[in-house]
Amino acid sequence: MINFSKAFTFIETLIVISIIVLIIALTIPAFRYFQTESTLNNNAQEIISALRLAQSKTIASEARDNWGVYFNAGSYVLFKGTSFSAREPVYDKTYELSKKAEIYEIDLIGGGSEIVFERISGAALDYGSIYLRLKTEQDKNRQIYISDAGQFQLSEITIPSDSARIKDVRHIHLDYSRQIDVNSEKIILIFDSDGSPVQQEIDIADNLQASQIFWQGEVSVNGSIQKVKIHTHRLNSWDTQFCIHRSGQDNNETLVIDISGDGAVSPDLVSYDAQGTTATTGNSIFISDVSAQ
Secondary structure, three states, X not given: OXXXXXXXXXXHHHHHHHHHHHHHHHHHHHHHHHHHHHHHHHHHHHHHHHHHHHHHHXXXXXXXXXXXXXXXXXXXXXXXXXXXXXXXXXXXXXXXXXXXXXXXXXXXXXXXXXXXXXXOOOOEOOOEEEEEEEOOOOOOEEEEXXXXXXXXXXXXXXXXXXXXXXXXXXXXXXXXXXXXXXXXXXXXXXXXXXXXXXXXXXXXXXXXXXXXXXXXXXXXXXXXXXXXXXXXXXXXXXXXXXXXXXXXXXXXXXXXXXXXXXXXXXXXXXXXOOOOOOEEEOOOOXXXXXXXX
């Protein structure tokens, strides 16, 4: 005789197990999403806390000096001094990011990697944005914006897929592996106007801010003003990453950018067409990557 009671109990057990498995399957992605969001938010809030601490120490004139925060890809340093290079290392406090997160871009007005606050007012001397993301999920990111008044804002950046993203060459990054002699080398801009080149030489030694190259200027070419900004996100830190801004709205001449210590045939670094729609990688063997931003 068949025991229907036992058979029914077995079916019930299977249903319960199936429901539990389904709940777990639905919960894991949500939990993973919460973890990634939590990692980013925690790291971002800790950076903001360090910035606030530097600001409050400056306003309070602690140790009778300015305070600031210096940023690396995997860490940041609270320091005492008017700049990171002129700091007193005994006061340094280093904070490590989560191993899953990284600072992937530093876009400050001075082109450097540090923010120092003004005494009394607490204003930021080098304001701008710090960009944070997960190493394995680079579409998960945060932007920390520091205003010139010393206010902080945290936001998420929406990044479309790379295939859908519209790129242009107004803002490019260029990785360069040769060690640059900052004391003697020059960056050379060559504008070609109807076969009559106009050359602008930039002495690197005279254009360093917070241990990074920073130059922004205007060059008159055949009566037309050309506007270019060149700075580095890292300089001789294993390699150098140049950041070049050249808008087609502010430029109408072809441009070649060379660096004096490179033996390549010009252009060394990059060349632009007159319309500003195309940037061509230079001939230097030390260039490893050029990417439109």
